[in-house]
Amino acid sequence: MLTKTPHLFDDATKVSAGDSRWQGHTSDDYWAFVGPFGGCTAATILRALMDHPQRSGDPTAMTVNYCAPVAQGEFDLDVRLVKANRSSQHWCVEMTQGNGDVSTLATAVFAERRPSWSHQQATYPSAKAMAETLPFPHVAAPWVKQYDFRFVEGEPKRGGLAATAPVETFSKLWIGDRVPRKIDALSLMAMSDAFFARIFHAKRELVPFGTVSLTTYFHADAADLEAENTTHVLGISDAKIFHKSYGDQNGDLWSPNGRLLATTTQISYFKA
Amino acid sequence: MLTKTPHLFDDATKVSAGDSRWQGHTSDDYWAFVGPFGGCTAATILRALMDHPQRSGDPTAMTVNYCAPVAQGEFDLDVRLVKANRSSQHWCVEMTQGNGDVSTLATAVFAERRPSWSHQQATYPSAKAMAETLPFPHVAAPWVKQYDFRFVEGEPKRGGLAATAPVETFSKLWIGDRVPRKIDALSLMAMSDAFFARIFHAKRELVPFGTVSLTTYFHADAADLEAENTTHVLGISDAKIFHKSYGDQNGDLWSPNGRLLATTTQISYFKA
Numbered sequence: 001m002l003t004k005t006p007h008l009f010d011d012a013t014k015v016s017a018g019d020s021r022w023q024g025h026t027s028d029d030y031w032a033f034v035g036p037f038g039g040c041t042a043a044t045i046l047r048a049l050m051d052h053p054q055r056s057g058d059p060t061a062m063t064v065n066y067c068a069p070v071a072q073g074e075f076d077l078d079v080r081l082v083k084a085n086r087s088s089q090h091w092c093v094e095m096t097q098g099n100g101d102v103s104t105l106a107t108a109v110f111a112e113r114r115p116s117w118s119h120q121q122a123t124y125p126s127a128k129a130m131a132e133t134l135p136f137p138h139v140a141a142p143w144v145k146q147y148d149f150r151f152v153e154g155e156p157k158r159g160g161l162a163a164t165a166p167v168e169t170f171s172k173l174w175i176g177d178r179v180p181r182k183i184d185a186l187s188l189m190a191m192s193d194a195f196f197a198r199i200f201h202a203k204r205e206l207v208p209f210g211t212v213s214l215t216t217y218f219h220a221d222a223a224d225l226e227a228e229n230t231t232h233v234l235g236i237s238d239a240k241i242f243h244k245s246y247g248d249q250n251g252d253l254w255s256p257n258g259r260l261l262a263t264t265t266q267i268s269y270f271k272a
Numbered sequence: 273m274l275t276k277t278p279h280l281f282d283d284a285t286k287v288s289a290g291d292s293r294w295q296g297h298t299s300d301d302y303w304a305f306v307g308p309f310g311g312c313t314a315a316t317i318l319r320a321l322m323d324h325p326q327r328s329g330d331p332t333a334m335t336v337n338y339c340a341p342v343a344q345g346e347f348d349l350d351v352r353l354v355k356a357n358r359s360s361q362h363w364c365v366e367m368t369q370g371n372g373d374v375s376t377l378a379t380a381v382f383a384e385r386r387p388s389w390s391h392q393q394a395t396y397p398s399a400k401a402m403a404e405t406l407p408f409p410h411v412a413a414p415w416v417k418q419y420d421f422r423f424v425e426g427e428p429k430r431g432g433l434a435a436t437a438p439v440e441t442f443s444k445l446w447i448g449d450r451v452p453r454k455i456d457a458l459s460l461m462a463m464s465d466a467f468f469a470r471i472f473h474a475k476r477e478l479v480p481f482g483t484v485s486l487t488t489y490f491h492a493d494a495a496d497l498e499a500e501n502t503t504h505v506l507g508i509s510d511a512k513i514f515h516k517s518y519g520d521q522n523g524d525l526w527s528p529n530g531r532l533l534a535t536t537t538q539i540s541y542f543k544a
Binding site: 067085102103114116118119121169215221238239242243248250252263272 | 339357362374491517518
């Protein structure tokens with residue numbers, strides 16, 4: 001189960017089981033500017049929970065607080081089942097490296113998703129098919145190369161924000177793994193952090209940026225995802241405010257069949 | 273600082289300082305159906321952090337995971353500064369009661385909010401003034417009586433959801449403390465959980481319900497809130513999906529001057 005698998009993503013998020021202490025290693029394939037791609041870190045933590053012998057149910061909510069940059073190399077995951085109920089579990093995970101400092105602090109809720117009244121209130125965003133949408137040209141960061149981004153609306157612009165230009169923060173895009181891989185909770189967790197920083201869109205340039213806290217809710221369990229059987233999702237993302245060095249982002253990840261798979265929000269530091 | 277103050281809210285969220293272990297007591301004034309109002313629990317935890325001698329900066333993000341019902345009476349707060357950076361702090365808090373079981377698990381990010389490019393992308397929702405809006409009649413739960421809810425749109429309906437009726441989940445309402453109290457981070461934290469459950473709106477009836485995880489981002493620091501100098505906020509709230517016993521909610525809290533003070537999201541269990 002924990003052996004090397006052919007897909008880069010599974011290799012990048014690989015963990016070795018411990019009792020309460022698990023081990024992993026950062027992936028050069030998913031490297032960002034000053035550390036691993038945050039979505040890869042989040043997915044790695046989620047994998048440790050999914051693989052944990054005490055885990056029961058499907059991931060339902062996960063919050064990841066990025067406390068400090070993760071250095072290239074080994075890390076430990078301190079995995080703790082904080083509270084187990086009849087049909088839900090609350091977990092807490094701390095990622096540490098050599099000096100013992102916590103680089104990442106995460107909480108997760110797992111739940112057995114029982115049948116209920118079901119209703120999708122949000123409307124599926126319309127989009128032309130992924131195959132008819134142009135791929136986004138590769139950019140420098142290694143992690144971006146692991147994804148197939150195809151913008152339907154709100155492709156990042158460059159050249160800086162002119163005084164008379166409107167501030168644009170909305171994007172709609174297809175997202176898949178560059179090497180196609182069936183969408184599961186792990187890839188949804190990673191993709192929920194794969195929208196380009198809203199401040200890059202707003203300012204039309206790259207500025208110093210770091211996600212501080214990321215929260216993702218899963219609206220599809222393993223059986224739902226199996227039924228969707230897709231290798232890509234339609235994502236929409238927007239921001240509401242940038243103020244005093246912090247800005248927000250919200251996003252939805254939809255299956256091509258029009259099912260809302262996950263919703264996500266994050267708050268990020270920026271320098272601009 | 274921690275003595276009894278005249279406002280019910282401050283009394284309800286009172287905590288006694290410890291080193292890493294703080295104490296508090298549930299409030300009958302803010303009681304909900306089977307435990308304290310979750311927003312009051314969240315604000316109580318936030319107060320312990322705000323009052324902590326090591327605290328630096330303003331609350332920027334907080335996630336509260338409701339692991340189990342909180343029983344009436346005393347509780348302990350295990351407060352831990354997980355990581356301190358130059359201008360931000362990461363905290364983790366566990367609320368426990370007699371048997372040592374964790375009832376609430378929270379993480380929070382504090383940050384010194386430095387000047388930056390500032391832009392509010394979201395549009396202030398228009399609304400007639402609070403004074404011109406009718407108060408929502410008192411309902412049974414004690415905590416609801418502590419608030420002054422005035423619905424502009426999307427007042428809860430009753431009588432159940434008819435087969436031909438549309439599912440309505442959007443609400444716009446003024447929210448203030450029943451006894452006026454200046455809006456601060458503590459009351460924003462509480463009010464971010466004060467929207468009525470979206471499933472009640474969707475189904476037009478009360479059903480078994482419990483918030484599982486709540487995340488709130490603060491977009492105004494103490495100086496910003498001081499400048500707003502308001503005792504009420506305009507809140508909007510909506511849901512995107514109800515599926516397999518869990519549903520989501522998102523919300524914004526605005527000052528009457530049109531400043532976005534906080535954004536919030538939660539995932540909740542329901543039986544319907």
